[in-house]
Every structure is written in structure tokens, then in C-alpha cells.
Amino acid sequence: MSEEDPIKTLHRLRSSIDNVDAALIFLLAERFKCTKQVGELKAEHGMPASDPPREEQQVARLRTLAEDADLDPAFAEKWFNFVVAEVIRHHAEAADGR
Template sequence: MSVPVELLALREQIDALDQQLFSVLAERFKVTAQVGQLKKQHQLPAQDATREAQQLEKTAALAAQTGLDPDFAQRLQRLILDEVVAQHKLC
């Protein structure tokens, strides 16, 4: 059974978008690593609950604006924030 050409084209688009998504995410983690170093230098805590709450609120608004489910976007952002905090604790 052959796969329709349209399906193959859509899968190629998904693969390209995944590449972009992970490239942006890797870039974000490079920046947050710099934040972790600055926090260490200035003896600041690894976690900033106020900043995280602001980020999650902003995430929900951005998701709504772009047609993405805000709950899903916040769960994804929470996962990212948790990884950032874990990395900051290792600094």
C-alpha cells in the first residue's frame, strides 16, 4: 500500500517544523544557562516563583492568540521551566 503524496508532503512539513522547534528550544536553553550562571554569581535562588507565574500567564495568553490550547501550552511551559530550574540547581 503506497502512502499518498499529500501525506508525505505534510510529514515533511512536520519534520521541518520539528527541526525549527527543537532548534529554538536548544537556543532557549543556552540563554537560560547564562541566566543560571548569573544567578550563581549573584547568589540568587535557582527558582523565581513570581517570574514563573508571569511566564505561565503569558504562555496562556500567547496560546490563546495563536489558537493553541492554553492548558496544553502551560503544561509544556511548566515542563520547560522545571528543566531550567533543575539545570540552575546544578550550577
């Protein structure tokens, strides 16, 4: 059985990782474009920056998706909480700017 050179394998795997990282950045940028619009809408109508019931629903949904994808649900929740904290900060800034 012929095995691929470990250095070539490493480069191939790292190339795949780089592609996934690039896709994640573009997806996050698209997500923040949407949440910016949500923040502007909330600010315009005096809605609170945070929506705890929505966040709880999303955490439950993402934990299930993570389990289905064989990803640690706790990690998925930590990622979501990190992103939501930034979104809430943006929403609060939008409200302060009105």
C-alpha cells in the same frame, strides 16, 4: 475537481511537520543557551534557582499567546512547566558547582 494523491498529501504534511520539529529543536537549544547564562549569573550572585513570580507572569503570557494562536492554553502551560523544571534543575546544578 482533481484531488492530490493521499499518499503524496501525507508525505507533504509529514515533511512540514518534520520542518517544524527541526525548528523547535533549534529554538529550544537557543532558549537553553540563554537560560544557562541566567543560571550561571544566579549562581554567581547567590540568587535562587527558581523565580515563582516570573514563572507566573510567563504562564499568563504564554496562555494568552496560545489562545491567540488557537493552541490549547493548558497544553502551553504544561509545556512551559516541563521546560522550566529542566531549567531550574540546571540552575540548581550551577549553584551546587560554585
